[in-house]
Amino acid sequence: MNLGSTDCCSRRGFLKSSVSCAGYLLALASLGPATFRSAFASSERERMFVQDWGWIEKLAEGVWSHISTPFEQSDYTTVCNGGIIAGSRRVLAVESFQRPRGAAWLAECAKKLTGRWPTDFVVTHFHGDHVSGSSGYLESGQKPTMWLTKTTRDLIAEGEDRREVKSLTSEVSLLADEVTDLDLGGRVVKLSATRGHTDSDVAIEVVDPNVVFAGDLVWNRLVPNYRDADPVALKQAVASLARESDTIYVPGHGVTASLKEFRLYQEFLDTMEDAARRAHGRGDSWEAAAKAYRLSGKFEDWFVFADSVMPAIFRAWYSALDGDTQPGG
Numbered sequence: 001m002n003l004g005s006t007d008c009c010s011r012r013g014f015l016k017s018s019v020s021c022a023g024y025l026l027a028l029a030s031l032g033p034a035t036f037r038s039a040f041a042s043s044e045r046e047r048m049f050v051q052d053w054g055w056i057e058k059l060a061e062g063v064w065s066h067i068s069t070p071f072e073q074s075d076y077t078t079v080c081n082g083g084i085i086a087g088s089r090r091v092l093a094v095e096s097f098q099r100p101r102g103a104a105w106l107a108e109c110a111k112k113l114t115g116r117w118p119t120d121f122v123v124t125h126f127h128g129d130h131v132s133g134s135s136g137y138l139e140s141g142q143k144p145t146m147w148l149t150k151t152t153r154d155l156i157a158e159g160e161d162r163r164e165v166k167s168l169t170s171e172v173s174l175l176a177d178e179v180t181d182l183d184l185g186g187r188v189v190k191l192s193a194t195r196g197h198t199d200s201d202v203a204i205e206v207v208d209p210n211v212v213f214a215g216d217l218v219w220n221r222l223v224p225n226y227r228d229a230d231p232v233a234l235k236q237a238v239a240s241l242a243r244e245s246d247t248i249y250v251p252g253h254g255v256t257a258s259l260k261e262f263r264l265y266q267e268f269l270d271t272m273e274d275a276a277r278r279a280h281g282r283g284d285s286w287e288a289a290a291k292a293y294r295l296s297g298k299f300e301d302w303f304v305f306a307d308s309v310m311p312a313i314f315r316a317w318y319s320a321l322d323g324d325t326q327p328g329g
């Protein structure tokens with residue numbers, strides 16, 4: 001996949017770049033490595049199947065996460081996080097990653113861990129680093145079922161590079177704004193269709209133990225990509241993932257998060273909203289507001305991928321605020 005030549009400003013325009021997450025992440029290659037290391041340094045779980053692009057962690061019996069580290073060695077095989085959820089009859093893989101090799105590798109890990117290749121895989125949204133590697137799940141003649149929303153399917157089809165997902169495998173459309181129960185055999189996984197990071201996002205929830213694969217609705221210690229985000233919907237979607245009891249969150253990017261880290265991420269979203277509302281109220285342009293903004297306090301060491309990260313947040317909030325029917329609301 002030729003990420004380097006993708007022009008995010010053509011045709012579909014800035015808001016709908018099909019590679020926006022990956023584009024942000026790849027921009028990291030030009031930045032110093034020190035900051036992102038702090039974002040990935042704290043994982044306490046044992047790392048399995050360690051590769052240049054990341055590793056697998058066991059979260060619970062039959063549940064594993066993949067934590068992607070594309071920046072360590074500029075390896076973009078997976079780029080986003082994902083996971084493996086096993087039942088007695090089916091094995092669900094989460095995300096299909098940047099490259100087919102990434103999906104094939106996760107499937108090989110599933111085979112080693114569970115004794116079987118994934119029978120199903122779910123992609124959380126249309127961004128290239130989450131979906132471009134889908135064909136990797138077809139290696140060895142396997143044909144797992146793909147789960148995604150119709151909106152995500154349409155956004156993939158409209159993407160700059162028209163990634164070849166269609167007809168590769170059987171697929172199931174998730175209903176918008178609804179929860180779909182997927183019975184893996186002795187374990188039911190909830191696939192919740194929502195929106196916020198993009199026009200269509202899916203969160204995957206395992207109950208007992210409580211594990212949430214949040215896609216890019218949640219990031220851990222990395223400033224999230226708002227390029228395609230609706231910041232109001234994002235906050236609502238994230239709030240819907242909040243749990244009272246202890247829960248493990250697998251973010252789209254960054255290390256596996258505790259409930260405490262999830263709440264810190266919510267606080268980050270609130271902090272950015274507050275900063276944008278104040279700047280908007282003063283009459284500052286979003287460009288100037290983003291330029292002047294500095295991360296501080298508990299967010300001081302959060303990793304900013306590229307110069308475009310902060311402007312995207314302020315621009316998204318200004319767009320939302322300018323569309324408000326209630327002034328100052």
Ligand SMILES: [Zn+2]
Pocket residue numbers: 021125127197216225252
């Ligand atoms: Zn994304």
